[in-house]
Amino acid sequence: MYAIEALGLTKRFGSLTAVDHVDFEVEWGEVFGFLGPNGAGKTTTINMLITLMRPSEGTARVAGFDVVSSPREVRRRIGVVFQDPTLDRRLTGRENLWLHGRIYGIPSGKLKNRIEEMLEFVELTDWADTLVKYYSGGMMRRLEIARAFLYSPEILFLDEPTLGLDPQTRFHLWSYIRKLRDEEGITIFLTTHYMEEAERLCDRIAIIDYGR
Secondary structure: OOOEEEEEEEEEEOOEEEEEEEEEEEOOOOEEEEEOOOOOOHHHHHHHHOOOOOOOEEEEEEOOEEOOOOHHHHHHOEEEEOOOOOOOOOOEHHHHHHHHHHHOOOOHHHHHHHHHHHHHHOOOHHHOOOEHHHOOHHHHHHHHHHHHOOOOOOEEEEEOOOOOOOHHHHHHHHHHHHHHHHHHOOEEEEEEOOHHHHHHHOOEEEEOOOOO
C-alpha cells in the first residue's frame, strides 16, 4: 500500500481542466516533490488529496483510504500547511496550538506537553506567548509546521511552504522539514516551483504543467 496513490485524478472548473488525468504514487517515509510553475495545478491536486475538493474524475487514496468515500479517515491521518497563512494573528503562538489541538480532540494533559515539544522543535519557545501578529513570515511558517504536526499525522502536506520567504529563512525552514523526515519518519508531500528546493528536500519528484 502506498502512502498516497492517484489514478486518473482530474478536476474541472467549467470548461477549464485544472488537473488532467494525473497518475502518481508516494512511498511511505519519503519526501515527494510536486514541481511546477504557478497555475500548473499543484494546489488543486493537494486540495483533492486532503478532501477539500471532490475530483471530477479518477480516484485517489491517502493512507489507504479513498478521498471521496472515506474523507474523515483521510483527515485523521494528515497534517496540512496551506500556501496562505491560516493562523489567528490575535492569539499567541501557544494559543494557536492549543486551539488547534482541542479541535482535533487531543486531551488537555497530553496537549500541554505536546505543545512544548513542538515549540522546542521549531525553536519558538521564547516566542510562545507573543501575539502572532508580531511574528515574521518565517516564524509563522514554523508555527504552522508545528501546528500541522501537533497530533503526529502519518502524512504531511506542504503547499509552497517557503513562498515569499527570504533565502536565509527558506534555508532554515528546509532544516525543519528534513528533521521531520529523518527524526519522525513522516511522509511529506511538498509542492514547489523552486528547483533548488526540490533538489535539496525531495527523494523523488513529479513535474506538472498545464494540469498534466
